[in-house]
Amino acid sequence: MEVVQVLHMNKGAGETSYAKNSKVQSKIISITKTVTEEAIIELLCKNLPESMGIADLGCSSGPNTLTVISEIIDIIYSKCSNLGCPTPELRICLNDLYSNDFNDVFGSLPAFYNKLKEEKGTDFGQCFITGVPGSFYGRLFPRKSMHFVHSSSSLHWLSQVPSGLDSKASTGINKGRIYISKTSPQSVLDSYMLQFQKDFSLFLKSRSNEIVPGGCMVLSFTGRKSMDPTSIESCHQWELLAQALMNMVSEGLVPEEKVDTFNAPYYGPCAEELELEVQKEGSFIMDRLEAFEIDWDGGVDMPNTINGTLSSGQRVAKTIRAVIESMLESHFGRDIMDDLFQRHADLVDKHLAKTRTKYTNLVIHLVRKG
Template sequence: MIPAPEFRVYLNDLPTNDFNSIFKSLPDFYRDLNKERSGGLPLLFIAGYPGSFYGRLFPNDCLHFVHSSYSLHWLSKVPPSLYDKQGKPINRGSVHISASSPPLVSQAYYAQFQEDFSLFLRSRSDELTAGGRMVLIMLGRIGPDHVDRGNSFYWELLSRSLAILATQGEIKREDIDSYDVHFYAPTKDEMEAEIRREGSFEVERLEMFETEKELYKVSENYGTEVAMTVRAIQESMLSHHFGEGILDTLFEIYGRMVEEEMLKEEINPITFVLVLRKL
C-alpha cells in the first residue's frame, strides 16, 4: 500500500497577528479532520511563521505551493516621497490618490508597489522548488487612471468622511494631510511588467473579477458592511493618528456615504487572481 502523503502548511502573518488564537483552534481542527480520515487521507502538519512577506521567510527550495489572499495590495510602508524634503505632506486633504493629488502622488505609490512586488517575487522564488506554483489574489484596477470608481474610490470616501469631521471640529485638517493609506491597486499590465522584469516566474493564468455588484444586490446593509470591513483594516492606524473617540462617528458617516454613492452610480472594485509557475 502506498503511504498517505504528508502536507506541511506554513501560516504567515506579521508578528502583531494573534497567532495564539490560531494555534488554539488547531486541536479542534485536527480532531474534525481525523473523524473524516479513513487511513488513506494525507497527514497534515501546520506551523506559523511570523514576519513580513516582503523579504525571506523560509529556507531555499522548501515550498511547493504559495497562496496569498487579499494581501499584496498592501504596501510595506507609506511611500516616503509623499513628503517633501522638509517633511511636509504633498498629498493634502486626501488619504490616498485622488483627483486633487499632484502627479507625484501616483508616481510615489507606483514606485513603492514596484519595489515591494519585485521583492515578494524574488523572495518566494528562492523559497519555491522548480516548477512550484503561486496563487495570488489581490485587489487591482482596470485601466491606467488611478482615480476611478473602483477600489481607490473607497479611500476617496474615507477622505471625504474625515473632511466632514474636520468641518465639525472633531479633527484637524492638517492631521488628514499627514495620514496616508499604504495601499496600491495595480493594473494587469503593471503586475505582468514586474513579473517579467523579476524573471523567476511565468504567468499560467490571470483572471479579473467584479463581485461588488452582486454583493450590493443581495445586501440590505451594504454601506455598513463596507464600513465594517474598512474599519477592521484601518482602525488601529486611525485611532493612533486621530484618536479612538472619532471612530464610531467616522464610520457611520462613511457607511452612509457608500450607500449614497451606490445609488448615484455603481462602485466597481475588481479582484485579480494570478497563477504563477517558477521557472
C-alpha cells in the same frame, strides 16, 4: 507609521472584528477556488513529493484562515485518491505580520485536526501546521522548501507608506486625501507606483528562493482594470473615507494636518503592471491572470440583531473598519472611530444609491521556472 507594527485585522469576535466582518474576503476565496484547484492538480501531476511545503501568506485570523487550508487539503487528498497514491505529508505555514491574532488561529487548530481525522481517516498523511510571523516582503522560509504558495486579499498592502508621504513629512503633499485621487499631484501617483514596483519585485525575488522549481503560487488581491490609478474603481472607496474625515475636520473634530499627513500603505495595480514586474524579476512564468468584480458589500446580508438587516453602506463600513481601523487608530486616535465609520457608512449608502461601484480583483497563477 510603521506598517509592520500597526497593520492587522481587528482581533477577537466582537461586532467590529475581522472574524465577523470578512464575508467579502470569503467570497473572493470562493471565486478563486477553481484557479487554486487547477494549479495544485497541475503541480501534483508533474511531481508528487513525499513532503509538500504549503504557505498561506497574509492568513489573518477568523473563519477564512482555516477555510483556505481546508480547501487546499481537500484538493490534494482528492487528487491523490484519484491517482491511487498516498497523500504526502503536508508542511503548512500560516504567515502574517507579527501583530496578527495567531492565538485565535492556534486555538482553533484542535477542532480543525479532529475534523480532518474524522473526514479523511487513517489513510491521510501527516499534516503539520505552523505559524510564521513576518512580512512577506522579504524571506520567510528556507530555500526550495515550498511547493505551493497562496495569498488572498493581502498583496494590495504595501510594506510602507510611499517615501515622502508618511506622517513624518514636514508638509502634506496629498492635502485632504488619504490615497491617490483625481486631485493628487503627479508626484503622489509616482510615489505609490514606485513603492508597488519595489515591493512586488521583492516579493517575487523572496519567493523565488523559497519555491522549488516547478512549484507555483496563486495570488489574488484588489486591483483595477484601467491603467489609470485615479479611476473610480481604484480609489473611490478611499475618497469617501477621506470625505468623512474632512467633514469631521470642518466640525473641528479632527485637526486638518492629521488628514494631510495620513496616506494609506495600499496600491491596487492593473494587470499590465503585474505582468511587467513578473517579467522584470524573471523567476516565474505567468500561467494565468484573470480579473473579476465583486460588490463593495460582497452581495451578502449581514444581520443586525437590534435593527434588522444592515444597509449596504453599513456593511461596507464594517468590512473596511475591520481591516484598516488599526492604522487609523494609531494616527487619529481611538475616540473618533465610531463617528468616522458611521459617517463613512452614510456616504457609501448615498454613493451606492446612485451607482453600484464594484471592486476589481486580480488572480494570478505563477509557476517557478526550472
